[in-house]
Amino acid sequence: MMDRSEVLDILERHKEASGQLMSILESLQSKHGYLSQEAMELVAQETGRSLTDIYGVATFYKAFSLEPRGKHLISVCLGTACHVRGGPAIAEEISQQLNIEPGGTTPDREFTFETVNCLGACALGPVVVVDGHYFPKMTTSKVGEIIAKAKTGLDAVEIDTDKRVFPVEVSCAYCNHSLMDPHHMIDDQPGIRVTVSFEDKHGWFVLSSLYGSYKIESMNPIPRDMIMHMFCPHCHAELIGGAKCPECRAPMVPMIVRGGGVVQICARRGCKGHMLDLGGGTLE
Amino acid sequence: MVTLHINGLQVSQEKGTTLLEAAQFLGFPIPTLCHMEGLTPYGACRLCVVEIGEGPRARLVTSCTYPVEEGLKVRTASRRVIKARKMILELLLASCPQSKTIQDLASAHDVKQQRFKQEHEDCILCGRCVRMCEEQMVAKAIGFRGRGQDRSIGTPFDEKSEVCRLCGGCMFVCPVCELRCTYTDPDKAICGGCGNHSAVCLEKPQFDDMMCYMDPCVACEIENIKEIKED
Numbered sequence: 425m426m427d428r429s430e431v432l433d434i435l436e437r438h439k440e441a442s443g444q445l446m447s448i449l450e451s452l453q454s455k456h457g458y459l460s461q462e463a464m465e466l467v468a469q470e471t472g473r474s475l476t477d478i479y480g481v482a483t484f485y486k487a488f489s490l491e492p493r494g495k496h497l498i499s500v501c502l503g504t505a506c507h508v509r510g511g512p513a514i515a516e517e518i519s520q521q522l523n524i525e526p527g528g529t530t531p532d533r534e535f536t537f538e539t540v541n542c543l544g545a546c547a548l549g550p551v552v553v554v555d556g557h558y559f560p561k562m563t564t565s566k567v568g569e570i571i572a573k574a575k576t577g578l579d580a581v582e583i584d585t586d587k588r589v590f591p592v593e594v595s596c597a598y599c600n601h602s603l604m605d606p607h608h609m610i611d612d613q614p615g616i617r618v619t620v621s622f623e624d625k626h627g628w629f630v631l632s633s634l635y636g637s638y639k640i641e642s643m644n645p646i647p648r649d650m651i652m653h654m655f656c657p658h659c660h661a662e663l664i665g666g667a668k669c670p671e672c673r674a675p676m677v678p679m680i681v682r683g684g685g686v687v688q689i690c691a692r693r694g695c696k697g698h699m700l701d702l703g704g705g706t707l708e
Numbered sequence: 709m710v711t712l713h714i715n716g717l718q719v720s721q722e723k724g725t726t727l728l729e730a731a732q733f734l735g736f737p738i739p740t741l742c743h744m745e746g747l748t749p750y751g752a753c754r755l756c757v758v759e760i761g762e763g764p765r766a767r768l769v770t771s772c773t774y775p776v777e778e779g780l781k782v783r784t785a786s787r788r789v790i791k792a793r794k795m796i797l798e799l800l801l802a803s804c805p806q807s808k809t810i811q812d813l814a815s816a817h818d819v820k821q822q823r824f825k826q827e828h829e830d831c832i833l834c835g836r837c838v839r840m841c842e843e844q845m846v847a848k849a850i851g852f853r854g855r856g857q858d859r860s861i862g863t864p865f866d867e868k869s870e871v872c873r874l875c876g877g878c879m880f881v882c883p884v885c886e887l888r889c890t891y892t893d894p895d896k897a898i899c900g901g902c903g904n905h906s907a908v909c910l911e912k913p914q915f916d917d918m919m920c921y922m923d924p925c926v927a928c929e930i931e932n933i934k935e936i937k938e939d
Contacts (some may be wrong), residue, residue, distance in 0.1 A: 479853060
């Protein structure tokens, strides 16, 4: 089940400095959703640490799970503020709808449900967090809706309501030719079209021009975590800068934003690392 | 050299010495449980607390981990220290009443009551075995797992360890997983066997005081005093 090379890849990435056990375990956890015994044994073997230490760290922190988790994580806050505003009733409702106890995972591995003691968002209470999305002032009647939403994917962007999402128009950093493709709409906006190559494959690749949306379309299906090379379809120069992704250290792909500034996106498929520099401060 | 005062006595010690060592050098007894010569100080059991500083800034610190400081004023048996130690012993009794080590310490400190919910744990998480395994046996077969009330000691995944050599060092140093002293009623939290006037050694004269396993029991001496008085 576990891919040995994936673990080795993560270990390789953290090789630079010693004492990176926490970040290694964090990467493993986000990759597999949990820390398997084989993965931990492999980490012990490769880093030369004792398995006892690794197991101690993995069981100490609640952020690490030794059991497989579901695709979606629902956390209900039961801190004092959320508790008095009805957190337990919401936890109960979710428990019933998913038919699992707090800390459990549904048999189809879709949902993991847990209660947390405080999310530090007491003013929004009672708070429920689903896959990193905060739902403030929850009620039991909203539970069903949120579970349904989580299934379809909360990363789907609501263009009309979300102010953090805005379209950008970009051009090639080398020939300054616009990369916008009005014939290829994504999220109802013209897409950003580049040529992409990886392994021996070569083809077009269109990204959503909405800053905050991660929708893409591609001629060739791109495997997750593949580092792509992107080229300008006009001057055929490779779009590559010196920057490294803040999330995964893969190279960043720079593009000029019309109106001034540079947007950089991570070349690794699936990684959401990006930087936006509009002349002023940097937005990550 | 660092000069400090322990219970009013001035003492000079090497830099890096702990308060515990300094107090023992002067002959002041400080009870310890998680401390063990040859293992790194750990400060887990808190039994070795002493009071440092003066006035409102006085505070309790574990003497086994606190290094000597120039001009420090230490009290090893102030009222506050004794109160804290008694409380710690009460809590230890509440979790592991079967330990002879803890019972002996409780007797020695005149602990007369145990006011907490009685449990029968088999570990007080003093970490002696963990340090023994790592530092003396260089094996690291066992370690702490989990946190808070779920904290436990054992091997990863509860599986038989590949690095364990079955040396038994962990059991040897454990103050809890030992045979309960035979004298007591197992349901009673405070055994008080050592304070009991009819200890085994008195009933069975074939055990002379050299063979007494209830050290630091003073039952026989109390009996002797009694006899002298009666005479």
